[in-house]
Amino acid sequence: MSRPLPPVRLLAVALLAAASAPALATGSAAETAGTTGATAPEGDPQAAGGATTTTQATSIIVTAARTSDRLPDESGTLIFAGKLGDIAVLDDIPTVPTRNLRVALADIPGLLVSEVSNGSWASLSYRGLGEPHESWNILTLQDAVPAVPDMYSYPAGYFTPPLEAVERIEFIRGASGLLYGPQPGGAINYVLKGPRRAEGVEAEARLIAGSWDARQGYAGLAASDGTLAADGFIHYAEGDGPRRVNSDHRQTTARARAHYLGETVTATLSLDYYNARFGEPGGLSRARLAADNRDGSTARDRVRIERLAPTLAIEWQPDDATQVTARAFYSRFxxxxxxxxxxxFGQVTPAANVLIRQLQTFDTAGIDLRARRDFGGRGQHSVTIGVLGHTSDAPVFVDKGASNADFAGTAGALARAQRSGDTAAVFGEVKFGLGDVQIVPGFRLERIRQRVSETLDLGVGSVTGGGPGAANGPLGNRETTQTVPLYGVGVTWDAAPTLRFVANASRAFKPLLYNDGVTFQAGVDAAGTFDASYAFTLEAGLQAEPAPPLRIDASLFRVEFENQVGFLAGPLPASPPFGAVGAGGARRQNVGSMRNQGVDLALRLDLVGPEGLAKGEGTLRLSTNLQLLDATFTDGAAAGFTPQYVPGHLLRSVLAWIGKDGARAALTFTSVGNQQGADNNVADFALPGYEVFDASVEWPLAGGFTFGAGVNNLFDADYASRVRPGGGGGFDPGAPRNVFVSIGWKG
Incomplete structure (x- = not known):
C-alpha cells in the first residue's frame, strides 16, 4: 500500500501544498464572515497563454470562450447564475492519453477518481455521495447528451470519449444541476472539439506508444464552407495493461457529424460508435497486493462494451432575447x-471453474426541448423552461458455460430479466437581476415508471460443470411509479468587479436502479426492497481575483443524503430476509442517511506570463485545489459509521507551462486521504491514503508536428484507490510507474 514519501517527494508536496496557503487563508476569512464564490473578467487567449484555433466547442452546457474555466451567468437556454461549477480546459496541459482521468480532472475540486486498472469504465464520485463504482451518482454527458446506458435507471460510466478529442470538461456541482438530471453527485460534460466555422479544411493525427505494449492512434478531419460543415474522428487503442494476467484492452471510438451553421439556426447531426474489449484481472487480497501489485486473480474474466448513438441537436435564436434548443437522442448499449x-475475495479463482456469461442490452431514447427568454427594461431578467421525455428497454440474459472456455453459455440459461423505464420531466428557472444581485429559483418535476421482472432465476450449480441448479428463491417482480418534485434557489452578489459571492440550496433525487434488488454478482446479497434516495445541498462560496495573476475560489457545503443505497461488508449473520454473508462478501441495501460537510478551496496563480508575477512570452501557471470532507451516517443500518469513499482530504495541484508557440508541460500531484471501502467500515476493505505524481511535456516541431512524452506515477507509488466485494473482488491496484511518447500533426 502507500509508502512513506522519500525526501524529494516530501519537498515537492511541501511546495505544492504551500501554494494553497493563500486559498486556505481566504477560506478561513470567508468562513468567519459567514459567506463563501466572483466571476473574474474573461481573459483573452493571449493573456491565458493559449494558442489561437479555428475551431469552437459546441457545448450545450457552456458556450463560453475556450479559455474560460468559470461558468458564465447564461449560456444558450441555460442559466448558471447562482450555481457553482468548474471547467477543466485540456488545452492548458499536454495531450492526456486516453482514460487518465486522474490528470484530466485535476482542476475540478473534490471529484474523486477511483482508478480502474484495466480502464474499462470511469468510476467517479463527489463529496462522498455514494460508491464511485461506474460513476452511478454522477450524470455523464457528451456535448450535453447522456452518454450512459440509462440516465435514470442505469447511469453507469461505461463510455468516456478519447481525451485527444475533448476540448474541455465541465462539471456542475451536486444538486444544483437540476436542469440536467436528478443525480445528487452533479453533472459532468465532456465537450468535444468543433465544429469548424471558418471556410477551409483542417486535419490532425496522433500516435502514442507506451508501457505494457500500449498503442494508440487518433485521426480527425474537419471541413467547412462557413455555413455547411462536417467533422469526424477515429481513435484506436490497445495494449497489455498494467497487470501480468488478463489485463489487455482493445478500443475503437469513432464519431461523424454534419452541421448547418446559419445566422439564427444551427443544427448538428452526429453518430457515435464505440467498441471495446477488456480483460478483467480481478481484485487482490491485502496480502497479495503487498506482495505483487501486478498480480491477478481471474485469468479468464472478460467484458465487452459496445455503443451506437445517433443524436440531432438544433439551436434557434429567433431574436436577441430568445433562445430555443431541441435535442433528440438514441443509444444502443x-x-x-x-x-x-x-x-x-482477493484470491485466485480455480482454473476449472466454468464461465458465466451475462448480456445486458439497453435501448434508450429521449427528447429534450428548452427555451430561454430575457425580459425587463434592460433584459436583466431571464426565464428558462424545458421538458424531457425518456424511455429505455433493458433485458438481461445470464447463461452458464460448459467449461472455462465456453463463452457461448451452452450449459443452459441461469437467469432472465426484463427491465424497462419511462420518465417525463418538466423543469424551469427564473433569474431576477436586481443590480449587483441575481436571485434564481428553480424547479424540476419528475414522473418515473420503472419495471423489473425476472422470468428465470436458477442457482449456478456446480462450479466446474453440470447443469444449472435449483430455483434461487422467488422470482423478482417490481414495478414502481413515482412523482418527484425537486427545487432549488441560487443567489449571486457581485460585491466588486473581481469579487462575487454565490449561494445555492437544492434538492436532488437518486432513482432506484435496475439492479436494486436483483444482483448477479457472486458473493453479494441484495435486499428485496429498496427505497429511492434524496439529497439536500447547501453551499456558499466566493470567487475572487485580488490581483491579475491570482484567482481564488472557496466554498463551504453541507449535504443531507437520505436512504443511501450502499453495501455492508461481511461477515454478516443470517437475518430475515437475508442469508449469512461471509468475509469478503457484501449485502447491498439501503444503509441509512448521511451528513456530509466540508470546504472546497481552489487557487490559480500565474507565476510567469503577460499578467504574471514575472513577465514572459508564455505562462507558467500553478493551480491547486483542496477538499476537506467530513461525513457520517446519522441513522439506519450504518449509523455512526463513515460512508465509503470519503477521504478526509483530496488535494491536487498542477504546475503547467503554456507556451505561445504551442509548447506545453505539466507536473500533476494528487494526494488522497484514508478511505473506507464499505459502509460498515470493515477493516478488510479499508483503503490507505496515497500520493501520486504525473509529468508530461509536448513540444512543437516544424511542419505542424509535435512531440510529446510523459511519465505517470513518477515515483512508482504502491497504492490502491478501489476495492470491490464478492467473487473476483478485492483491491484494484493503481498502475505502477509507466511512460509514453507521442507524435502529433495538425494542418
Missing part, C-alpha cells in the same frame, strides 16, 4: 461479460 463461477 451492449454490456457483455464472462466471469468464472465461484472464487473468493
Amino acid at each position: 451492449e454490456r457483455e461479460s464472462w466471469r468464472q463461477a465461484g472464487g473468493s
Whole structure:
C-alpha cells in the first residue's frame, strides 16, 4: 500500500501544498464572515497563454470562450447564475492519453477518481455521495447528451470519449444541476472539439506508444464552407495493461457529424460508435497486493462494451432575447461479460471453474426541448423552461458455460430479466437581476415508471460443470411509479468587479436502479426492497481575483443524503430476509442517511506570463485545489459509521507551462486521504491514503508536428484507490510507474 514519501517527494508536496496557503487563508476569512464564490473578467487567449484555433466547442452546457474555466451567468437556454461549477480546459496541459482521468480532472475540486486498472469504465464520485463504482451518482454527458446506458435507471460510466478529442470538461456541482438530471453527485460534460466555422479544411493525427505494449492512434478531419460543415474522428487503442494476467484492452471510438451553421439556426447531426474489449484481472487480497501489485486473480474474466448513438441537436435564436434548443437522442448499449463461477475475495479463482456469461442490452431514447427568454427594461431578467421525455428497454440474459472456455453459455440459461423505464420531466428557472444581485429559483418535476421482472432465476450449480441448479428463491417482480418534485434557489452578489459571492440550496433525487434488488454478482446479497434516495445541498462560496495573476475560489457545503443505497461488508449473520454473508462478501441495501460537510478551496496563480508575477512570452501557471470532507451516517443500518469513499482530504495541484508557440508541460500531484471501502467500515476493505505524481511535456516541431512524452506515477507509488466485494473482488491496484511518447500533426 502507500509508502512513506522519500525526501524529494516530501519537498515537492511541501511546495505544492504551500501554494494553497493563500486559498486556505481566504477560506478561513470567508468562513468567519459567514459567506463563501466572483466571476473574474474573461481573459483573452493571449493573456491565458493559449494558442489561437479555428475551431469552437459546441457545448450545450457552456458556450463560453475556450479559455474560460468559470461558468458564465447564461449560456444558450441555460442559466448558471447562482450555481457553482468548474471547467477543466485540456488545452492548458499536454495531450492526456486516453482514460487518465486522474490528470484530466485535476482542476475540478473534490471529484474523486477511483482508478480502474484495466480502464474499462470511469468510476467517479463527489463529496462522498455514494460508491464511485461506474460513476452511478454522477450524470455523464457528451456535448450535453447522456452518454450512459440509462440516465435514470442505469447511469453507469461505461463510455468516456478519447481525451485527444475533448476540448474541455465541465462539471456542475451536486444538486444544483437540476436542469440536467436528478443525480445528487452533479453533472459532468465532456465537450468535444468543433465544429469548424471558418471556410477551409483542417486535419490532425496522433500516435502514442507506451508501457505494457500500449498503442494508440487518433485521426480527425474537419471541413467547412462557413455555413455547411462536417467533422469526424477515429481513435484506436490497445495494449497489455498494467497487470501480468488478463489485463489487455482493445478500443475503437469513432464519431461523424454534419452541421448547418446559419445566422439564427444551427443544427448538428452526429453518430457515435464505440467498441471495446477488456480483460478483467480481478481484485487482490491485502496480502497479495503487498506482495505483487501486478498480480491477478481471474485469468479468464472478460467484458465487452459496445455503443451506437445517433443524436440531432438544433439551436434557434429567433431574436436577441430568445433562445430555443431541441435535442433528440438514441443509444444502443451492449454490456457483455464472462466471469468464472465461484472464487473468493482477493484470491485466485480455480482454473476449472466454468464461465458465466451475462448480456445486458439497453435501448434508450429521449427528447429534450428548452427555451430561454430575457425580459425587463434592460433584459436583466431571464426565464428558462424545458421538458424531457425518456424511455429505455433493458433485458438481461445470464447463461452458464460448459467449461472455462465456453463463452457461448451452452450449459443452459441461469437467469432472465426484463427491465424497462419511462420518465417525463418538466423543469424551469427564473433569474431576477436586481443590480449587483441575481436571485434564481428553480424547479424540476419528475414522473418515473420503472419495471423489473425476472422470468428465470436458477442457482449456478456446480462450479466446474453440470447443469444449472435449483430455483434461487422467488422470482423478482417490481414495478414502481413515482412523482418527484425537486427545487432549488441560487443567489449571486457581485460585491466588486473581481469579487462575487454565490449561494445555492437544492434538492436532488437518486432513482432506484435496475439492479436494486436483483444482483448477479457472486458473493453479494441484495435486499428485496429498496427505497429511492434524496439529497439536500447547501453551499456558499466566493470567487475572487485580488490581483491579475491570482484567482481564488472557496466554498463551504453541507449535504443531507437520505436512504443511501450502499453495501455492508461481511461477515454478516443470517437475518430475515437475508442469508449469512461471509468475509469478503457484501449485502447491498439501503444503509441509512448521511451528513456530509466540508470546504472546497481552489487557487490559480500565474507565476510567469503577460499578467504574471514575472513577465514572459508564455505562462507558467500553478493551480491547486483542496477538499476537506467530513461525513457520517446519522441513522439506519450504518449509523455512526463513515460512508465509503470519503477521504478526509483530496488535494491536487498542477504546475503547467503554456507556451505561445504551442509548447506545453505539466507536473500533476494528487494526494488522497484514508478511505473506507464499505459502509460498515470493515477493516478488510479499508483503503490507505496515497500520493501520486504525473509529468508530461509536448513540444512543437516544424511542419505542424509535435512531440510529446510523459511519465505517470513518477515515483512508482504502491497504492490502491478501489476495492470491490464478492467473487473476483478485492483491491484494484493503481498502475505502477509507466511512460509514453507521442507524435502529433495538425494542418
